[in-house]
Amino acid sequence: MTVDPRDRFPKPPFKPQTQGFPGLSAKMHPQPDHGEASYTGSGKLTGKVALITGADSGIGRAVAIAYAREGADVAISYLNEESEDAQETERWVLEAGRRCLKLPGDISLVPNARALVEKTVAEFGKLDLLVNNAAFQATRSSIDEISEEEWDQHFAVNINAMFYITKAAVPHLKPGSVIINTSSVNSKHPMPALLAYSATKAAIANFTLGLAQMLVEKGIRVNAVLPGPIWTPFIVTGMDEDSQKTFGSQAPMARPGQPGEVAPAYVHLAADESSYTTGALYPVHGGMPIY
Numbered sequence: 001m002t003v004d005p006r007d008r009f010p011k012p013p014f015k016p017q018t019q020g021f022p023g024l025s026a027k028m029h030p031q032p033d034h035g036e037a038s039y040t041g042s043g044k045l046t047g048k049v050a051l052i053t054g055a056d057s058g059i060g061r062a063v064a065i066a067y068a069r070e071g072a073d074v075a076i077s078y079l080n081e082e083s084e085d086a087q088e089t090e091r092w093v094l095e096a097g098r099r100c101l102k103l104p105g106d107i108s109l110v111p112n113a114r115a116l117v118e119k120t121v122a123e124f125g126k127l128d129l130l131v132n133n134a135a136f137q138a139t140r141s142s143i144d145e146i147s148e149e150e151w152d153q154h155f156a157v158n159i160n161a162m163f164y165i166t167k168a169a170v171p172h173l174k175p176g177s178v179i180i181n182t183s184s185v186n187s188k189h190p191m192p193a194l195l196a197y198s199a200t201k202a203a204i205a206n207f208t209l210g211l212a213q214m215l216v217e218k219g220i221r222v223n224a225v226l227p228g229p230i231w232t233p234f235i236v237t238g239m240d241e242d243s244q245k246t247f248g249s250q251a252p253m254a255r256p257g258q259p260g261e262v263a264p265a266y267v268h269l270a271a272d273e274s275s276y277t278t279g280a281l282y283p284v285h286g287g288m289p290i291y
Contacts, residue, residue: 009033009231011255012248016241021136023233025057025085032231034062035260036092041069044271049124051116053077053107053165054134056085058232059182062259063131063266064089068096070267075101075120077134085233099124107134108156113164117172127172129270132162132204133182137197137238151196158200159207166211175219178270181208183224185283188290193243205281212279221278223269228285231256252287 010030017029025032039062050067054060055076064074074093078086086102093100101123105112121127136157140146166179173179187205190198205224212222229248235256236244248256262284268274269282283290 006253006255009255009258009261013245014247016244017236018241018244019233019236021138021237022079022082023237024082025061025233026088028231028233028236032058033258033260034092035065035263038260039066039069039263041066041071041096044070044267044273045129046071048072048128048270049075049120049126050129050131050270051075051077051120051127051169052131052133053116053161055089056082057089058234059227059230059259059262060131060133061085061089061092062263063133064100065092065096066263066267067129067270068093068098068100071098072129073099073124075103075116075123077103077105077107077116079106080104107161107165108153110164113161114168116165117168121172126174127169128174128177130166130169130173130177130179131182131266132165132179134161135182135197135200135234137194137234139193139238139240139243140195141193143195146196154196154200155203158197159203162204162207170215170218170220173218173220176272176275177220179211179215179220179222180266180269181222181224183208183226183281185226185228185285185288185290187226208281209279216278221269221275223277223280223282225262225265225269226281226283226285226290227257227262228283228288229256230262231258248286250288251285255286257284257286
C-alpha cells in the first residue's frame with residue numbers, strides 16, 4: 001500500500017525530554033525508527049566488511065542494521081557511555097545472521113581511532129566499507145557561550161577523528177572499497193545556534209570532495225550523506241526544550257526524518273551498482289532547499 005511520506009512518522013509537537021550528552025535512544029519518546037521492522041535486504045553488500053562509527057544509535061545504528069541485512073559483517077564504534085544502545089545495535093546485526101564487533105572508546109584520541117581499523121581487520125581479515133558517522137553537537141545562542149574546549153571538541157570528534165580513521169583505513173582498502181562520511185544540510189545552510197557543529201560539517205563536505213579526487217586512482221570511492229533534521233539522541237542532548245518541541249517542522253514535510261529513512265542512502269552509495277558515483281554529496285532532508 002502506498003503511504004504519504006508526510007504522514008509516515010511522528011510529527012511535532014514533541015514532548016521535551018532533555019538528556020545529557022551523548023544520550024540514549026532507549027529513553028527517547030517517540031522511539032526513533034532505525035528500520036528494525038521495515039528494512040529488507042537484497043544481498044547488495046554480501047561478503048563485505050564495514051566499520052561504522054557512532055553506530056550505537058541514530059543513523060549509525062540504522063546503517064548497521066541495513067548493512068547486516070544486505071550481507072555485511074559490521075564493526076561498530078561508540079563511546080563507553082553508549083554501551084546500552086550499542087548492545088541493541090549488536091542484537092539486530094546478529095539477528096540478521098552477520099557478525100558484529102563492538103569497539104567502545106573515544107575516537108578523538110589518535111590511538112583509539114587507529115585501533116578501530118586494526119581491530120576490525122584483525123577480526124574480519126579485511127575492510128571494504130568505512131562509514132565515518134560519529135559526531136558531537138552542542139547548541140549555543142552566542143559565540144560567547146562557546147568555550148575553547150567545546151570548539152576543539154567539535155573538531156576533534158567530527159573532523160579530526162575522521163582524518164585519523166580514514167588515514168589508518170586506506171592502506172587496507174582495495175579497489176572497489178567505499179568511504180562514506182556523514183555531513184549535514186548545515187554544511188550548506190549553517191544554523192547560528194550550531195555554529196561549531198555546522199563548521200565541522202562544512203569541513204567534512206570539503207574533505208569528502210578532495211579525498212574522492214585523491215583516492216580515485218586507487219579505485220576507492222568517497223561520498224558523503226547530508227541528512228536534514230533526523231530524530232536521534234542529538235535532539236534531546238543538544239537542543240533546548242522549545243527546539244525539541246518543534247523539531248522537524250522547518251522541513252517541507254513538516255516532520256523530522258527517521259534514521260531508517262536515511263540508511264538506504266548509505267546502502268546505495270556502498271553498493272557496487274553505484275560504481276560511477278564518487279565525490280557526491282547526497283542530501284536526505286525532507287525537501288529542504290540547500291543549493
